Amino acid sequence: MEDGLLRIGVMASGRGSNFQAIIDAVEAGRIKAEIALLVVDKKDAYAIERAKKHGIPHKYLSPVDFSDRDGFFSAVGEEFRKAGADLIALAGFMRIVCKPLLDMFPMKVMNIHPALLPSFPGLDGQAQAVDYGVRISGCTVHFVDEGMDTGPVIIQAAVPVRPDDTDDTLSGRILEYEHRIYPEAIRLFAEGRLEVQGRKVMIKGYEEPGSAIINPPIAD
Numbered sequence: 001m002e003d004g005l006l007r008i009g010v011m012a013s014g015r016g017s018n019f020q021a022i023i024d025a026v027e028a029g030r031i032k033a034e035i036a037l038l039v040v041d042k043k044d045a046y047a048i049e050r051a052k053k054h055g056i057p058h059k060y061l062s063p064v065d066f067s068d069r070d071g072f073f074s075a076v077g078e079e080f081r082k083a084g085a086d087l088i089a090l091a092g093f094m095r096i097v098c099k100p101l102l103d104m105f106p107m108k109v110m111n112i113h114p115a116l117l118p119s120f121p122g123l124d125g126q127a128q129a130v131d132y133g134v135r136i137s138g139c140t141v142h143f144v145d146e147g148m149d150t151g152p153v154i155i156q157a158a159v160p161v162r163p164d165d166t167d168d169t170l171s172g173r174i175l176e177y178e179h180r181i182y183p184e185a186i187r188l189f190a191e192g193r194l195e196v197q198g199r200k201v202m203i204k205g206y207e208e209p210g211s212a213i214i215n216p217p218i219a220d
């Protein structure tokens, strides 16, 4: 953060709607930062089109070009280091991040997950919630550790599940809140307001703990 402006690195594998929400928040001045680099692991990821449209540097790295996962994530980390990134935001990046990248950016890798962690980690968090029959699910922004969606929680949004919900309808409702809480978590990071204490993330200046929960009306 040489000039005081946070430099964000983003990793995506697909359509990149969360990436777009971050771009929009940066362009609107809600997050005082710049997006330094997008790294994708899929050549045809739509996120690349978004990067091009907004003049954001992007790079495709294919895991098959590396002998193992550590090699791939070392190379990813090196790209972000060269780009001067201070924070890495996983935005629909469909792989478990491993140690080399986490060691280079300790508690500086964030992820968005479409469920209220620790419920329904891993793939298809929305379908897991529908199948289980819960009344409330939601989304979580968390710091990334070596586990699967196990790192310290930053912000969550609780989203009601309707009896007739399908994976698709619930995913759409949750996605709206993903697009709100991810830029908000990054804004807090950019303002130096997140402090990790063990499993807990303290948010400086939030009046009460409930502020880190963003809730739609229950009848939503």
Ligand code: GRF
Pocket (backbone or CB within 6 Å): 012, 014, 015, 016, 017, 018, 019, 091, 092, 093, 112, 113, 114, 178
């Ligand atoms: C989102 O649901 C996110 O929570 C999950 O993957 C999906 C990515 O969507 N990690 P997009 O690529 O950001 O549109």
